[in-house]
Amino acid sequence: MEPTKNTLKVYFIGAGPGDVELLTLKAARIIRKADIIIYAGSLVNKDILGFAKKAAVSYDSAKMTLEEVIGIIENEKSNKKIIARLHTGDPSLYGAIQEQMDWCEKEKIAYEVIPGVSSFQAAAASLKQEFTLPGVSQTVILTRLSGRTKVPKREDLEQLAKIRATLVIFLSVQDIARVVKKLKCGYVQNTPVIVVERVSWPDERKISGTLADIAKKVKQAGIKRQALIIIGDVLRKKYRLSKLYDKNFTHGFRKKIGLVGQRRLRLR
Numbered sequence: 322m323e324p325t326k327n328t329l330k331v332y333f334i335g336a337g338p339g340d341v342e343l344l345t346l347k348a349a350r351i352i353r354k355a356d357i358i359i360y361a362g363s364l365v366n367k368d369i370l371g372f373a374k375k376a377a378v379s380y381d382s383a384k385m386t387l388e389e390v391i392g393i394i395e396n397e398k399s400n401k402k403i404i405a406r407l408h409t410g411d412p413s414l415y416g417a418i419q420e421q422m423d424w425c426e427k428e429k430i431a432y433e434v435i436p437g438v439s440s441f442q443a444a445a446a447s448l449k450q451e452f453t454l455p456g457v458s459q460t461v462i463l464t465r466l467s468g469r470t471k472v473p474k475r476e477d478l479e480q481l482a483k484i485r486a487t488l489v490i491f492l493s494v495q496d497i498a499r500v501v502k503k504l505k506c507g508y509v510q511n512t513p514v515i516v517v518e519r520v521s522w523p524d525e526r527k528i529s530g531t532l533a534d535i536a537k538k539v540k541q542a543g544i545k546r547q548a549l550i551i552i553g554d555v556l557r558k559k560y561r562l563s564k565l566y567d568k569n570f571t572h573g574f575r576k577k578i579g580l581v582g583q584r585r586l587r588l589r
Contacts, residue, residue, distance in 0.1 A: 328401040329430055331394060333418045335411040335437015336365045340521035343438045344369060351435065355405035357397065359390060364409035364547070366522075387417075391424055398430065411439040414463065415491055441489045443521045444549050452487045454560035458553055460486035466493035466500055482507025487553035494518075494548040497536045504552060508532055513556035518548040 332351045337343035344352075352358065352372040360370070362381035370379055382390050394404055408416040412434060425432040441463060445452055452461045462481055465472065474480075481488060482504045493500050494516060504512075514535040516528040530538045532552065539548075 329394075329397050329399075329404070330402075331404045331406060331421075331425055331430060331432040332435055333406050333408065333412050333416075333422065333432065334435045335413075335416075335439075336360070336369055336407040336409055337438045338410050338440040338443040338521045339366050339519060340443070341366055341368045341371075343443065343521060344372075345435065345437060348435050348437065351403070352405050352407075354403050356402040357393065357404045358407065359393060359404065360407035361409055365407050369407065387420060391421065394425075394430065395428070398428065408437075409440075411437045414439055415465070440491075440517075440520050440549055441551075444489075444517045444551060447517065447520055447525065448515060448527070448551075450556065450558075452489075452553075452555055454555045454558075457555050457557075457560045458485075458487045460484070462486050462488050463491065464488065465491045466496055466503075468492075468496070478503035479506040485554070487555050488551070490550040490552075494539065494550060495545045497539045497550070500550060501532060501536045504532055508552060512552055512554065514550065514552045515556060516544060516548050516550050518542075518544045520549065 332355070334348045334351060335345070336348065337345075349372050352369065353374060355373060355377055358370065358373055358377055358379040359382050360367075360379065361383055363383040373379065380393060390406075397404065406418075406421065408418060410416075412418045413436070418434070422432060422434075441461075453459050462484070464476060464478070464481060466478060478490070478500065483506060485507055488504075490500060497516075510531065510533040512532045514530055514532055516535065516539050518526040518528075526542065526544070528535070528538050528542055528544065535550075
């Protein structure tokens with residue numbers, strides 16, 4: 322949305338999973354320009370505030386209500402300022418930004434969303450794992466256990482488990498036993514599971530197991546928050562080779578290499 326009645330602009334910024342170097346160049350540029358920074362201090366790496374100018378005013382929203390966050394923005398409605406609203410990971414996933422954007426729309430306040438690196442992407446990188454392996458799974462489901470924020474019945478873990486795709490479960494490790502019970506409705510007992518705590522942070526931890534023993538291992542490790550649960554046969558790393566770079570696979574940018582062409586390649 323572009324400015325109409327005022328010159329204030331709000332940026333909803335994905336601050337990444339933790340590692341400051343995973344902040345995007347665009348996000349860093351906006352933070353450097355921002356006059357006000359509102360960040361979720363319980364999740365966002367405070368080192369990111371090091372990008373801010375000295376005159377910037379920052380607010381930790383960890384203990385704030387929606388009304389209090391909006392109140393900060395509302396107080397600046399008539400001022401020519403930039404507000405950087407930092408959310409962990411990518412704000413489109415469990416970021417609770419929709420109500421903030423809708424309020425900006427209603428108040429005719431200009432805003433923009435800057436995507437960030439999600440924790441599930443950082444986890445894949447840390448595990449050196451592709452989540453979409455040929456012949457195994459071509460689908461990644463991002464979901465959570467139903468709790469105080471209810472999940473629609475059609476999206477319950479019991480239903481999603483029956484698809485047996487690669488499943489990445491957010492905000493649920495505190496109830497790992499209930500997660501496992503639901504997953505057993507679709508996945509077999511020896512399906513590999515990996516729990517990644519505080520991915521990309523210096524104290525990141527990974528717990529590997531199967532559906533049969535992961536709950537016990539996680540409880541023994543004392544992991545209760547800020548962790549992803551990843552399950553699926555892709556974690557076995559047994560798969561078919563991708564056709565993307567297969568010499569017999571053609572597409573708009575590459576034609577099939579004939580026998581003559583193959584002989585020439587061998588002679589070089």
